[in-house]
Amino acid sequence: MTRLRLAIVGAGPAGIYAADIILKAERKFDVSIDLFEQLPAPYGLVRYGVAPDHPRIKGIITALREVLDRGDIRLFGNVRFGEDITLDDLKHHYNAVIFATGAVRDAEMALPGIDAVASYGAADFVSWFDGHPDVPREWPLDAASVAVIGNGNVALDVARMLAKHAEDLLPTEIPDNVHAGLAASAVTDVHVFGRRGPAQVKFTPLELRELGELRDVDMVVYDEDFDYDDASKAAIASNKQVMVIDRVLQSWRKRPSVNDGGGEASRRLHLHFYAKPLEILTDDEGRVSGIRWERTRPDGEGGVVGTGEIRELEIQALYRAVGYFGSPLPGVPFDRRHGVIPNHEGQVLRRDSNDRVPGVYATGWIKRGPVGLIGHTKSDAMETVRHIINDQGSWWQPERPDEEAIPALLAERGVEWTDLSGWHRLDEHEISLGAPHERARIKVVPRDEMIRVSRVAAS
Template sequence: MTKLRLAIVGAGPAGIYAADILLKAERKFDVSIDLFDHLPAPYGLVRYGVAPDHPRIKGIITALRDVLDRGDIRIFGNVRFGQDLTLDDLKQHYNAVIFATGAIKDADLDIPGIDAAGSFGAADFVSWYDGHPDFPREWPLDAASVAVIGNGNVALDVARVLAKHAEDLLVTEIPANVQAGLEASQVTDVHVFGRRGPAQVKFTPLELRELGELRDVDMVVYDEDFDYDEASRTAVASNKQVMVIDRVLQSWRQRPGVNNAGGEASRRLHLHFWAKPVEVKTDDSGRVAALVYERTRPDGQGGVIGTGELREVPIQQLYRAVGYFGSPLPGVPFDKKHGVIPNHEGQVLHKDSNERVPGVYATGWIKRGPVGLIGHTKSDAMETISHLINDQASWWQPTDPSPEAIPALLAERGVAWTDLDGWHRLDEHEVALGAPHERARIKVVDRDEMVRVSRGE
């Protein structure tokens, strides 16, 4: 019987789901799958892209762990594609490769002053508070008033972590250095800005509701933002999710002191709708000093237009959460405009000719762009796997498809890779670190330490 030797680059949900779907699919050949990731631990953005106080994420990790723990997928962590292992290497040892590398960089926001000192991409901040090993251990939290630009779940995650008291995160797996950094935070006011109205936001009701439950944090909304047009009223009446979001926001309007922020909490979280950022002003030292935004209004077709009215909010720090953007991979076609690998339903295409690249596939955010939730990732993977199965005639013909070839190659190159047993060791180690403090775990941040623990050294 023919055997498919498959490499998957990226051990987040997209890569793991693709492996699982292929192993369960109807096919007329055997399958052997090796999963590669540049990080020593698996799970990608589920481990390093979601705020630590989201308990529902544990359910996703449990599902991913169940797939890996079956033992029919090999993992090679701490392996950098393009450096430790190249596309030519994969062609010599596999029949095909699926790239599931996601998108971890921030999309740009092209307004004057956006590159000032004190202006950050939200993805970098998320990587810091999630203990990503390739990001700095310290983060400047010396600003009293902070702006977050965006109306998606990442913007709310960032705003919530900034506004939340550090001790309330102790029940999570937050790393020790992050806990210390948040403990010293000077933040008193967090302002979240979105171009559209309350009925057009991109975050989910659960995310929004969590904001209103923060201890010692007043929610501040503004009555002028709730003068709904007919399209907004229709959205509230016809869409259950929008209806729930509206209900939550309307309940905050009833709280005492909302419009003048006259609550008694030590911190405030302001939601500004119909607010299009147009400029970041700086002080004499080049640091963020204020955000200038233009009031917008509905255009009657689901979008917004500017009113010409400019407003200014004093801030000392800014985070843009306007989306993620994919990164190019050595030797793999890349669409710089959209931040994805060019593809047709997961079959990778040459950038210029739009012809298929045999043996090369994509799934997840690097395939479709950084939109959608876990459910989209599964349907994405099914589409890609369907083509992979049907493309058997164009698979690569490797010179050495033996399972032993990859460990030997990595060892020869001095790569200290981690495997599934290593992840179990690291997992148990993190849980043990948290136990004395009655915490679920304390995440190890240093890459070398992650590798040492994983390899039992």
């Protein structure tokens, strides 16, 4: 029987789902899959892109682990595509490759002053508080008043982590260096800005509710933002999710807050709707000193238009949470405008001609852009896998498809790769670090320590 040797680059949900789907699919050939991951641990966005106080979302790891633990997928962690293994290497050893590398950097924002000192991308902050091994261990948290631009779930994650008291994060898997940094934070006020109204936000009811549950944090909303037009009223009446969001926000309007002389919390989280950022103001040293925005109003069709009313707020730090962006991969076509690998239903296309690139496929955010929740990657993967199965005639014909060749190649190049057993050791080690403190785990942050714990049996 014909055998497909398949490489998948990226061991997050997109890559693991793709592996699982092709192994379960109807096909007339055997499949052997190697999963390559640049970090020493798998799970990608779930481990390094979801706030540590989201145990329900992180529960998806259980499903991903069940797929890997079946034993029919090999994992090669701590392997950098383009450095430790190349596209030519993959062609030499596999019939096809799926790129599932996601989108991990911040989308750019064209705003005067956006590059000022103390202006940060949300993706970088998320990587820090999730203990990503390739970012600095320290994060500057010396600002009392902070602005967050964006009205999606990432913006709320950033705002919540800035406003939440560090000790309330101890039951989670927060790394020790992150807890120490947040415990010393000077923040008192977090301001979230969105250019549209409450009925057009992109975050989910769950994310919003969690804000209102923060201890010693007042939720501040502004009455002027709730003079709904007919389009907003229709959205609330016809969409259950929007209805729930409105219900939560309306309940906050009734709470005592700094607006009406009430509110006794030591921190405040302000939600500003109909606020279009215009400029980040700076001081003489080039540091963030304020934000200037224009008040907008509904246009009657679900959008907004400017009113010409300009406002300013004094702040000392800014976080932009306006989306993620994909990164190019050596030797692989890349659409720099949209931050994706150009493709047709997962079949990678050449940039100059739109012709198919045989043997090369994409799935997840690097395929379609950073939109949708983690679960959406399943349908993405199914589409890509269907083409791989049907494209058998254009698969690569590798010279060395034997499974022993890859460990030998990595060893020859001095790559300290980690495998599934190594991940289990690291996982158990992190859990054991947290147990004496009644914590879920204490995440290991330094890459060299992750590798040491993972490869202890190999030394």
